[in-house]
Amino acid sequence: KQEVTQIPAALSVPEGENLVLNCSFTDSAIYNLQWFRQDPGKGLTSLLLIQSSQREQTSGRLNASLDKSSGRSTLYIAASQPGDSATYLCAVSEYNFNKFYFGSGTKLNVKP
Amino acid sequence: GAGVSQTPSNKVTEKGKYVELRCDPISGHTALYWYRQSLGQGPEFLIYFQGTGAADDSGLPNDRFFAVRPEGSVSTLKIQRTERGDSAVYLCASSLNKVEKLFFGSGTQLSVL
Numbered sequence: 001k002q003e004v005t006q007i008p009a010a011l012s013v014p015e016g017e018n019l020v021l022n023c024s025f026t027d028s029a030i031y032n033l034q035w036f037r038q039d040p041g042k043g044l045t046s047l048l049l050i051q052s053s054q055r056e057q058t059s060g061r062l063n064a065s066l067d068k069s070s071g072r073s074t075l076y077i078a079a080s081q082p083g084d085s086a087t088y089l090c091a092v093s094e095y096n097f098n099k100f101y102f103g104s105g106t107k108l109n110v111k112p
Numbered sequence: 113g114a115g116v117s118q119t120p121s122n123k124v125t126e127k128g129k130y131v132e133l134r135c136d137p138i139s140g141h142t143a144l145y146w147y148r149q150s151l152g153q154g155p156e157f158l159i160y161f162q163g164t165g166a167a168d169d170s171g172l173p174n175d176r177f178f179a180v181r182p183e184g185s186v187s188t189l190k191i192q193r194t195e196r197g198d199s200a201v202y203l204c205a206s207s208l209n210k211v212e213k214l215f216f217g218s219g220t221q222l223s224v225l
Contacts, residue, residue: 004154034214043116043203043216044155089154098168098210099145102154 002027004092006103013080014111021075021106023090028068031093034100035064035075038087047088048075080110114138118204118217125194126225133189133220137206144187145214146179147203155203161187162210194224 003026013019023033032051036044048057048064050073056065063076073090087107091100117136125131137144142163147155157171161181169179176194181187191198201219 032212036214036216041218043118043218044205044214046213046215049213091154098160098162099157099171100214101157102147104152104154 002030002092002094002101004090004101004103006088006090006106008106009104010107010109012109012111015080015082017080017110018076018078019080019108021077021088021108023073023075023103025071025073025092025101027094028071029094030068031095031097033064033066033073033090033092035062035073036089036091038089038105044089077108080108082110082112084108085110116204116206116215116217118202118220120220121218122221122223124223124225127194127196129194129224131191131194131222133191133202133222135187135189135204135206135217137185137187137204138215139185141206141208141215142184143207143210143212144181145205145207146187146189147205149201149203149219158189158202160210167210191222194222196224198222199224 005024034049035047038044050066061078087105089105091102119134144161146158149155160168164184176192179189203219205214205216
């Protein structure tokens with residue numbers, strides 16, 4: 001069974017700092033990987049989707065990379081803002097399976 | 113609608129009661145997922161529908177849990193004889209096709225007293 005781990009569980013940084021969130025998975029035979037943001041009491045919002053054939057995806061200040069062979073993905077946030085404070089989750093799907101496996105998330109706090 | 117809608121947003125029930133949770137996906141999305149999320153954890157897969165049929169129900173914890181999607185749009189998650197351990201946020205998500213970009217609803221917070 002696919003296991004997804006996110007480290008650190010929580011992170012607090014001052015506004016303006018660049019930061020990296022990590023995601024690792026145990027089975028490299030993934031179909032795609034998705035990064036989500038979750039605000040307290042809310043559902044999840046998809047930020048970036050990387051197909052298994054891709055190495056990275058970018059959206060604004062966000063850049064996600066994928067290294068299938070090592071079972072790792074990183075989410076890079078440039079010039080962090082207080083509005084970026086939320087929990088960030090990664091999820092992977094596998095060939096011939098119909099679900100995403102989620103990590104437990106990294107809770108980010110960006111201090112003004 | 114513009115997004116995935118879940119009702120009710122909160123449900124409080126007593127142990128042993130029956131509950132139904134509703135999900136209205138984005139129009140045209142054929143794939144629909146139910147997940148369950150406990151505090152501080154990532155969502156845990158329950159069931160996946162492609163159209164009207166349950167293509168994968170391997171995440172349902174036991175036979176007290178059942179879900180339907182009779183017309184390929186709205187889905188209902190049904191829980192019989194609720195237990196305190198069923199308390200969690202139940203999330204619904206839809207996508208154009210399976211394992212593509214997921215759009216989540218705001219969830220139903222279920223509390224079993």
